Amino acid sequence: MEYVIDFVYVGDGDAIIVWARNPNIADYVFFIDGGNAGNGQKIVNHYQTNIKPHLLQSKAIGFINSHPHNDHINGLIEIVELLGSEMSFAIYNDPVEFISTELREQIKKSYLAKEDDDISHLYESFEKVQKLNELCTQHNLKRSSALTDSNILNNDIKILSPTREFYQEKVQQFTNIEFLKQKDFSQKPPTIFDDEVTSPCTIVDEINDASPENLTSTVLQLTDSSGKKYILTADAGVESFDDMDNNGFNNENINLVQLPHHGSRRNVSSAWLVRFNPKMYIASAAGNVKHPRRAVVNCIKRNLPNTSTYSTHTSKGTLSYTTKREVFPNRGWRSATPL
Numbered sequence: 001m002e003y004v005i006d007f008v009y010v011g012d013g014d015a016i017i018v019w020a021r022n023p024n025i026a027d028y029v030f031f032i033d034g035g036n037a038g039n040g041q042k043i044v045n046h047y048q049t050n051i052k053p054h055l056l057q058s059k060a061i062g063f064i065n066s067h068p069h070n071d072h073i074n075g076l077i078e079i080v081e082l083l084g085s086e087m088s089f090a091i092y093n094d095p096v097e098f099i100s101t102e103l104r105e106q107i108k109k110s111y112l113a114k115e116d117d118d119i120s121h122l123y124e125s126f127e128k129v130q131k132l133n134e135l136c137t138q139h140n141l142k143r144s145s146a147l148t149d150s151n152i153l154n155n156d157i158k159i160l161s162p163t164r165e166f167y168q169e170k171v172q173q174f175t176n177i178e179f180l181k182q183k184d185f186s187q188k189p190p191t192i193f194d195d196e197v198t199s200p201c202t203i204v205d206e207i208n209d210a211s212p213e214n215l216t217s218t219v220l221q222l223t224d225s226s227g228k229k230y231i232l233t234a235d236a237g238v239e240s241f242d243d244m245d246n247n248g249f250n251n252e253n254i255n256l257v258q259l260p261h262h263g264s265r266r267n268v269s270s271a272w273l274v275r276f277n278p279k280m281y282i283a284s285a286a287g288n289v290k291h292p293r294r295a296v297v298n299c300i301k302r303n304l305p306n307t308s309t310y311s312t313h314t315s316k317g318t319l320s321y322t323t324k325r326e327v328f329p330n331r332g333w334r335s336a337t338p339l
């Protein structure tokens, strides 16, 4: 399989289109998340201009939702509303299927009583996934879960995390009402350190308090015909990568890795940055103080002098990577500038 991977700029959010091609035989298009509310039409325009006219007769179009946070699922819902009739499959997890009806009702009650912001946020995410479920029924999409035991295109596209056990464990955590009342997962203003340039890796390694919901993000690995690998991380974090490791992750021959959580310092460690050791890192980010984090970019520069880091915010257009140019039409794109 060969791929075009398009990272469309949507600020702090993910909107990635993977166009997979089995040369001369079939095309597969995966809409992976769609950014925030209001971003959907832009992604659909990109698809209709740059991908759809070139598709082979034999094709399948569908979507993957990494996790139900606003900056990933809201724009995706719009995409499925616009293109659902052209789609045939959907890959995502519905956390509600992993909890009891009683617990769901308790969460709803707490949401209606406005007891806690994190609980409201959780219940809203349940509603978003419910919306996807309805769209799947409406358009008759074949739904499968996004767990390591799923199989996509004979494992040319592989889900590296979450395993079923890890997903179950994290769902128990982020649907625990007492846990949510104690914690505060709202966005906090960033602390800027003087040493983001002098000792960036210390800052990267300082805290890894990624939210359990982010940690359930789908981590995808694409493998091309020459065995090179491309890893899309959404908002996963160090615990998700450790989960991959427990499931036999092999770090050889990695060409591209998406920096998790828009380049935040809280979702990586210097050890994992070095372990991935890709030719390039890509952040899907707004270009603010947190995303991508200067310490993360500098920590990569410090440890991996041959790795280039890119961010969608630099051009505010689309960052695109093609695994084998002769297999796809020339879309006339220029080279991107690394950070």
Ligand SMILES: [Zn+2]
Pocket (backbone or CB within 6 Å): 012, 013, 014, 069, 071, 072, 234, 235, 261, 262
């Ligand atoms: Zn995100």
